[in-house]
Amino acid sequence: QGRPFVYADARLKCDGVDVAELAEQFGTPLYVYSANQIAERAGLFQTAFAGVSHTVCYAVKANSSLAILKMLAAQGCGFDIVSGGELARVLAAGGRDVASRVVFSGVGKTAAEMDEALDAEILQFNVESEPELELLAARAAAKGKRARIALRVNPDVSAETHPYISTGLSAHKFGIGIKLARAVYTRAAAMPSIETTGVSVHIGSQIRQVEPFAEALAKTLALVAELRSDGHQIRYVDAGGGLGIEYADKDFDAAEQVAHYAAALKSALGSMDVHLLLEPGRFLVGQAGALITRVLYRKQNGDKKFVIVDAGMNDLIRPALYQAHHEIVPVVTREGSLDEEADIVGPVCESGDFFARARTLPVSEDGDLLAVLDAGAYGLSLSSNYNTRLRPAEVLVESTGARLVRRRETYEELFAPEMP
Ligand code: LLP
Numbered sequence: 001q002g003r004p005f006v007y008a009d010a011r012l013k014c015d016g017v018d019v020a021e022l023a024e025q026f027g028t029p030l031y032v033y034s035a036n037q038i039a040e041r042a043g044l045f046q047t048a049f050a051g052v053s054h055t056v057c058y059a060v061k062a063n064s065s066l067a068i069l070k071m072l073a074a075q076g077c078g079f080d081i082v083s084g085g086e087l088a089r090v091l092a093a094g095g096r097d098v099a100s101r102v103v104f105s106g107v108g109k110t111a112a113e114m115d116e117a118l119d120a121e122i123l124q125f126n127v128e129s130e131p132e133l134e135l136l137a138a139r140a141a142a143k144g145k146r147a148r149i150a151l152r153v154n155p156d157v158s159a160e161t162h163p164y165i166s167t168g169l170s171a172h173k174f175g176i177g178i179k180l181a182r183a184v185y186t187r188a189a190a191m192p193s194i195e196t197t198g199v200s201v202h203i204g205s206q207i208r209q210v211e212p213f214a215e216a217l218a219k220t221l222a223l224v225a226e227l228r229s230d231g232h233q234i235r236y237v238d239a240g241g242g243l244g245i246e247y248a249d250k251d252f253d254a255a256e257q258v259a260h261y262a263a264a265l266k267s268a269l270g271s272m273d274v275h276l277l278l279e280p281g282r283f284l285v286g287q288a289g290a291l292i293t294r295v296l297y298r299k300q301n302g303d304k305k306f307v308i309v310d311a312g313m314n315d316l317i318r319p320a321l322y323q324a325h326h327e328i329v330p331v332v333t334r335e336g337s338l339d340e341e342a343d344i345v346g347p348v349c350e351s352g353d354f355f356a357r358a359r360t361l362p363v364s365e366d367g368d369l370l371a372v373l374d375a376g377a378y379g380l381s382l383s384s385n386y387n388t389r390l391r392p393a394e395v396l397v398e399s400t401g402a403r404l405v406r407r408r409e410t411y412e413e414l415f416a417p418e419m420p
Contacts (some may be wrong), residue, residue, distance in 0.1 A: 168203030202240025289376020312346030
């Protein structure tokens with residue numbers, strides 16, 4: 001339930017598969033994911049909410065690997081998408097039928113993206129502003145369709161998380177102020193090409209306390225009651241994503257965490273008859289993945305020691321962008337090696353290119369392999385080709401063995417769209 005990466009005979013294994021052998025076979029930097037843990041986490045969510053009508057709509061942005069989307073679609077999950085590109089991925093991985101379990105979030109949907117989602121007949125657009133509502137109404141009318149919508153309300157609830165990933169306060173760009181929502185629903189209901197079917201809320205990411213989720217849901221449900229009394233047929237309440245994981249402590253009980261979360265949401269829900277939509281991202285995939293990297297060099301500047309590895313901030317930007325902590329462990333432990341304090345840094349030409357600062361690790365030697373843990377969420381999906389670096393390959397460890405699910409890019413592919 002914690003991490004699928006454990007040692008056997010001093011060698012790191014992912015569900016029994018030797019990580020060093022994967023690095024030899026597929027090269028580094030390399031993302032390795034446990035299919036088993038992703039399925040288990042999705043199952044935990046589904047079980048925790050058994051008893052309430054619900055759909056788990058995995059937030060594709062956390063990890064948009066087609067192989068992972070395909071697995072989750074087969075497990076009955078729906079998807080929370082934020083772009084036409086994510087819609088295309090979900091349809092490619094899960095087939096056209098999954099569209100009935102797709103919700104489309106985001107503050108900046110374009111007309112073209114709306115058209116794609118209308119053609120696919122997705123479940124619901126989570127609309128974030130009045131101008132967006134007007135454009136969607138026009139696009140749907142032009143196709144002779146009715147778009148099912150939820151307004152994403154901003155509940156003005158504060159969630160204790162990093163400011164860059166907190167979204168539920170009025171100061172943030174997300175959603176429509178909850179006090180204004182009722183009037184906007186009245187406007188929307190008057191649009192023949194719009195069907196007001198839901199209300200959505202999302203307060204941020206990596207939230208470890210469950211109270212803010214319950215508070216936001218309670219406020220949302222109070223609005224649902226008002227909307228129903230105004231005559232809107234509200235069926236769906238989208239409670240968003242954001243349930244956090246433990247990045248530092250090994251003994252994280254995921255089942256307990258999700259049970260706690262489900263209990264808080266269920267108690268806010270009471271006996272209200274709605275279909276709940278849930279948008280977990282990180283919780284399903286974060287701890288299932290590790291970024292495997294090789295030590296290139298060790299150096300010392302003054303008193304400071306550096307371990308330079310072959311993965312960089314372009315491959316995993318979380319430490320640079322959010323000062324995020326990721327555990328880093330040797331892939332093969334060496335007997336009798338002493339701990340030493342060093343910065344673990346990448347080859348990118350930026351001082352922000354680090355995975356850890358002043359971290360105490362067993363002394364590594366050139367050529368050693370390190371695993372940056374809990375890198376399954378917002379790792380490759382948030383990667384770039386900065387410094388014209390090829391992004392990592394990806395391996396999925398399944399019950400039948402390890403499988404390359406994304407090969408490494410080539411230089412030619414990086415240049416392909418250019419016209420010098
Ligand atoms: N639903 C909506 C509308 C969202 O904006 C997000 C995440 C999610 C669901 C999924 O949240 P999760 O369950 O994964 O926390 N790059 C940052 C996280 C950004 C989250 C953006 N929105 C990081 O690496 O921590």
